[in-house]
Amino acid sequence: MDTLTAQLQRQFRDYTISLYQQGFLDDQFTELKKLQDECSPDFVAEVVTLFFEDCEKLISNMARALDQTGNVDFKLVGSTVHQLKGSSSSVGAKKVKGLCVTLKDCCDSQNFEGCVRCLQQVDIEYKTLRAKLQDLFNLEQQIVQAGGRIPQVDI
Numbered sequence: 001m002d003t004l005t006a007q008l009q010r011q012f013r014d015y016t017i018s019l020y021q022q023g024f025l026d027d028q029f030t031e032l033k034k035l036q037d038e039c040s041p042d043f044v045a046e047v048v049t050l051f052f053e054d055c056e057k058l059i060s061n062m063a064r065a066l067d068q069t070g071n072v073d074f075k076l077v078g079s080t081v082h083q084l085k086g087s088s089s090s091v092g093a094k095k096v097k098g099l100c101v102t103l104k105d106c107c108d109s110q111n112f113e114g115c116v117r118c119l120q121q122v123d124i125e126y127k128t129l130r131a132k133l134q135d136l137f138n139l140e141q142q143i144v145q146a147g148g149r150i151p152q153v154d155i
Helices: 003-021 027-034 043-066 074-091 094-108 112-145
Strands: none
Touching: 003 112, 027 043, 027 074, 043 074, 043 112, 074 094, 074 112, 094 112
16 A cells, blocks of 8 residues: 555544544444445445535525514424434534534524524534535545545544
């Protein structure tokens, strides 16, 4: 194995570990990675891409619902955030899931300002995670293009 491949693999390992240590990902992401194999090498990237498309729609729907000044349907926002929490949980998006719990609490108590603040944080957090996972997937592609194998990272 050449030094470039070894360097990329080390970089991949360190970056993956940092995503867990910083609380972006949890064990569910590890479980998702285990479902990926030679037959479906892009499985995780595809699932995560669908998750981010879903995030965008759900966040947009909640923003629209919260934009109805004086007439906010907190039940609608609450059920939408519940959906987002479920999909965040299924891909291991730990910070997004945590913020969804807080946002749901704000909906339940009909705390408009809290809902708006939390939704902004959810939006920032999912975009941050999307960028970080894109970097991770780019590293995977570089390793494969260099002829290496994606290292198994035990967290």
